[in-house]
Amino acid sequence: MIAQLRNASPRREAVFMAVAAVILIALPWIMPYIGGYRELATRILIWGIFALGFDILVGFTGYLSFGHAAFWGIGAYCSGYYLLHANANALVAILIGVAVATAVAILLGYLTLRRHGIYFAILTLAFAEMFYYAALAPLQDWTGGDNGLTGIRTPELFGVKLDGDEMHYFVAAWTLLAIYFARRIARSPFGLMLRAIKSNETRLQSTGVNVYRYKVTAFAISGLYAGLAGTLYALYETYVPTESLHWTTSGEVVIMSVIGGFGTLIGPMIGAGIVLYLENVLSASTEQWLLIQGLIFMFFVIFLPGGVMEGLQRLADWGRKRHESATEAEARGAAPKGASAPTAPLRQRSQKG
């Protein structure tokens, strides 16, 4: 997937972005026809940005964070606080939220990335919980404690109130930017270094690369994306709930990414769409949406760890194989059960402790 992406020509890239733009903008119009509502599209894009940035860390370097709620939440709280107490300027609100979230990400990256696998997952989870509990009690004068930040004014962009469709266009623009830059990063030498980290850190160290700094940078980038998504969420909801910092938010982005498929950039965004869409549809008929979500997640982890993207890839391979053996059979007039060219599995694996 990424290998293909690296070789894409500028023209194909332009076509890709144009198609993406059309889809992002059309989404609110499609939603009502498939059992959603217009604003659901905006929500999906916001979570899509979150998942996209998350993939740059987890999908590329293989470091699974359980603490990205921290950056989403800090972004949301900071921009919410600005809108609440200062001004309605959407761009300034975003700038503040993203800057603080990224700064915190750099700091936490330095602290947590000295360790691998399990250790890293636990430490990120713990630090995020620290922010959650800090917001809940000691900082409640600023964060509104249990109530979160309520009564945030509708943000404005050059005098235009960002509400409903305007908000959607605004978010769609950010999403396009996010996709564009993520794909540039994936294709850059920097992106190659990240994939090398996932593949073999020892080799990378011995190849003269300061692995730690690359990891911190990847962490900061994913924190920036999370912060951006969090600020957009605050702007969109005009409300910052305490859950923004809670581990369930970190868990949500993990679930979306797994269902969509880590390491594919577009997969986690699709995962965000699937999760939010199903939540919307199923919540109407059952109280047990979270249980269903958990079971779907387990299904993917157990049977299809590469997510929907791996599923699609397998389907495509299967189809091609059938096609190939069919044409082969035609050509030879017999039906040999031949193996076609081995295809590389989509998902990268590495054993890291």
Place this chain on the structure above:
Amino acid sequence: MALLDVGGVTKRFAGLTALDNVDLKVEAGSVHSIIGPNGAGKSTLLNVLTGSIKPDRGSVVFDGHGLVPLQPYEINQLGVARVFQSPEIFPELSLLDNVMVATFAARDGSYKLNLFEHPSRAGELRQFAEEVLVDVGLEEHLTMPAKHLSRGDKRRLELAVCLAHRPRLLLLDEPTAGMSQTETHSTVELLRKISATGMTKIIIEHDMEVVFSLSSRITVLHQGRVIADGPPAQIREDEAVQEAYLGGVHL
């Protein structure tokens, strides 16, 4: 002056002295072999040279730089590359990308925030990477993930990754281990070819045929201690060496 000067290096692991006051001088342009029975401390010595293990005592000086306090990546950037005992490559990356990582590291140093560099800008590096791959005999399947390679080919790839950096000192830990006769043969040929470029090498090897055909100097380690050091002809005659290898490999 020697390119590499190891002085009095000692390393203990929980009671076991893996390296005991080891001295080693490697001249520029030479092929220096380190031999010794299993567990003699050969790989540990390489670990000290590349910075992945810090010695308890002693100094390592490479071209005027003290290596002991440095990180592995800093040592590599100074021009010391290593082929590991069991091949360390990037299994999920394509052959070409394996080498590209090294070419980028050679061009950009240990870290560069080039987030948006377009792949088309790396055309020259790519060409160089392909050449290096051809040099080690891997000219096919350049876009195939490296994990599908045979063990021998993985080692060739690792060698290519090291060479892409144009190191001044190349460390090879048992480059022919686990290889068939023909693979061993072509590897020796390959190493000869590299030697012709004047690159300094340290080779750890159990295959004495390989050792004596390649080396300009040999150091023998036994239980963490240097028991002999000299040109191949002298080592062949050395009694302590015969003793250490008694029942082991025949010289």
Place this chain on the structure above:
Amino acid sequence: MDIGSLALQLLTGLQIGAIYVLIALGLTLIFGTLGVANFAHGALFVIGGYLGWLISSTTGYWAAFILVPLILFGIGVILERGLIQFFYRRPVTDQILVTFGLALVIQEILRWIFGGSTKPFPPPTWALIPVDIGIGYYPPWRLIIVAVTIAIVVLLFLLLRYTRFGLVVRAGMHDPEMLRFLGINVTARFTLVFGFGALLAGIAGVIGGPTTAIYPEVGMAMLVPSFLVVVIGGMGSLPGAIIAGILMGEAVSLAVLLYPPISQVIVYIVAAVILLWRPRGLFGHKGVMG
């Protein structure tokens, strides 16, 4: 504040720490032997709490105290055989993800069965009436928690030191490769270890449930500090987990006394400070895990 109330507060810290210790010991055993960080361990704790509440309100507390750990042992064995064992050879990331998914599913099943509200899970009435322990009046329940924990810890150490099972577990914690090499039936021991870890979580749930309150999310709320206890103890070190658990309990308890708003944050602050000072934890050594 007088010495007496400080001493009582420290005692409460010991009790809070005791629950952390029980959960953390199970985590450490499982992590040390199987190499799996069990994100579902908090969920096992909650199952223990709910079962304790259910059994004690129908049959009586002591029945709960005996039955719950046994049931949890059974659940642990089933989970290991039915799910966890298939992940030993998969990437660490997948192990984390599957136990995390398990935690979510268990939490939601519990919510489905018992509802989302907090269950009152009172210990036996006599254990709530404060008694004079010399430095002041104190509810015996908390003392019992500490005593039970001490007994468990002693039993655990005897088990590890003097039984063949213990030998294998210790060897496994030291060097997992070695076990396979020795041709020991690792599979059966792994199942036992997981079951045993679950049993400890069950004990924690049944004796700690009354102090933490029982609701579906309390599992995660207890898991995160317990994980931190494991980490700052030095991952894979049992004595480390005990000392770190007590330290955390005392930190929480003193925060409640001195400045209540930070009582839930203090765990993380202490952990951050310790890890900055000793990145591998108090008893951590290189080589166990990254």
